[in-house]
Amino acid sequence: MTTQKSSTNHQFCSVISKANGEDPIGSASTTHAWLVMEAALPWTEEHLHSDPILNEIHELFHKLDDRPASVMPIAIAPDKEYSVPGHIRVLYYQRPEDHFAQFSKQEFLIPESLISQFATAFTQAPQDLNQFAAYLQPDNHIRDLLVCTHGDVDVACSRFGYPIYQKLRQDDAATSTGKLRVWRCSHIGAHQFAPTLFDLPTGQFWGHLEPSILSVLVRRDNPVEHLRQFYRGWSGMTKFAQIVEREIWLQQGWDWLNYKKSGEVIAQDPIHDEWNADWAEVRIDFTSPDNSTQGSYFARVEAYAQVMTLFNSGHEQPLEAVKQYRVNQLTKTII
Incomplete structure (x- = not known):
């Protein structure tokens, strides 16, 4: 029919x-992990390339998109209540194992001055983010x-x-x-x-x-x-x-x-x-x-x-x- x-x-x-x-x-969409990062609107090509912070995020997302379904990126718009000036909130959700109920989360508040460093580290070894432990946020089951x-x-x-x-x-x-x-x-x-x-x-x-x-x-x-x-x-x-x-x-x-x-x-x-x-x-x-x-x-x-x-x-x-x-x-x- x-x-x-x-x-x-x-x-x-x-x-x-x-x-x-x-x-x-x-x-x-199916993947092993999700990288969710704050990125200021508008998400136009011009804005993403002209703003140095957004450009770093944009380049990181492009690199992740080129990899087969290991980590999928999502941008979120800053919120006046959730966001912290001068910082980028990063939510990293991963499968804890193959057999699981929900994704495990690491949440970071990364200073904007360290976004380039974070992007490089995440590209090279997303499973090892210990160098950013100082910016890790408590898990409040949000x-x-x-x-x-x-x-x-x-x-x-x-x-x-x-x-x-x-x-x-x-x-x-x-x-x-x-x-x-x-x-x-x-x-x-x-x-x-x-x-x-x-x-x-x-x-x-x-x-x-x-x-x-x-x-x-x-x-x-x-x-x-x-x-x-x-x-x-x-x-x-x-x-x-x-x-x-x-x-x-x-x-x-x-x-x-x-x-x-x-x-x-x-x-x-x-x-x-x-x-x-x-x-x-x-x-x-x-x-x-x-x-x-x-x-x-x-x-x-x-x-x-x-x-x-x-x-x-x-x-x-x-x-x-x-x-x-x-x-x-x-x-x-x-x-």
């Missing part, structure tokens, strides 16, 4: 995607929500992302007694799902967000089923494992976030590549928070439909067909 709606009256890619029912699951408002990449991100950022910043972060920070961030992929959000340290990606659903996402006090259509996936797994992980999460509820887990594709459609496969078989291993229960889920993911989407905003952009997937034959075994 193919669903299509006219793009005559729409220029935003996310409007087309949402109207045609494109499921965002499986679109979360949750960071990064909302993409990067209109220079796609106008949908600024048009739809900024109101979501404002609501979260004013309604939730402001009343969280310092336990929640909300940031404007640079591109985090898949702008056809704008407004998009990255939730750390859990590592969950969200898309097609609506103001009415934000309290459920932040407070986690309603059934997770309310969030099904907004979930892009968990960044600890790749595409097809993300699709299965959502189904498990919907069964297990919010406690699933505390389970250590890992996933792998054990068989896949040999005709198509990963992003266009007709089917895949997935195994997800899990361990309960108290280590009392271990087991595995096995599932088959199959394409069942196509919808039309727009990958970039603009009147002249072509609509493209994308496969939609569902989980079949989900079984659970306990060791």
Whole structure:
């Protein structure tokens, strides 16, 4: 079955995607670590190159982008409440191990005069930042929500992302007694799902967000089923494992976030590549928070439909067909 709606009256890619029912699951970026750094707006090429501090950050990000999925960079806009004059806040989130529940964090406040030194050290040995231990911040178990408002990449991100950022910043972060920070961030992929959000340290990606659903996402006090259509996936797994992980999460509820887990594709459609496969078989291993229960889920993911989407905003952009997937034959075994 193919669903299509006219793009005559729409220029935003996310409007087309949402109207045609494109499921965002499986679109979360996957990596071993995230480097999140403050960078003053605007994030234009001219500004990034003309400002010496921003240029150092920009060059570091370029070097990381050239490396295959080891560390992914994200810029965040300084905030009058969170930021410290003369310093750059750096959040370094890493997988603590292959089988894990959430990313571990190191947070630094680096003097601007040392940004070049930090960039060089991080490029050479990101696993060894001991020379910057004096700038390490205490781990206060702060949750960071990064909302993409990067209109220079796609106008949908600024048009739809900024109101979501404002609501979260004013309604939730402001009343969280310092336990929640909300940031404007640079591109985090898949702008056809704008407004998009990255939730750390859990590592969950969200898309097609609506103001009415934000309290459920932040407070986690309603059934997770309310969030099904907004979930892009968990960044600890790749595409097809993300699709299965959502189904498990919907069964297990919010406690699933505390389970250590890992996933792998054990068989896949040999005709198509990963992003266009007709089917895949997935195994997800899990361990309960108290280590009392271990087991595995096995599932088959199959394409069942196509919808039309727009990958970039603009009147002249072509609509493209994308496969939609569902989980079949989900079984659970306990060791």
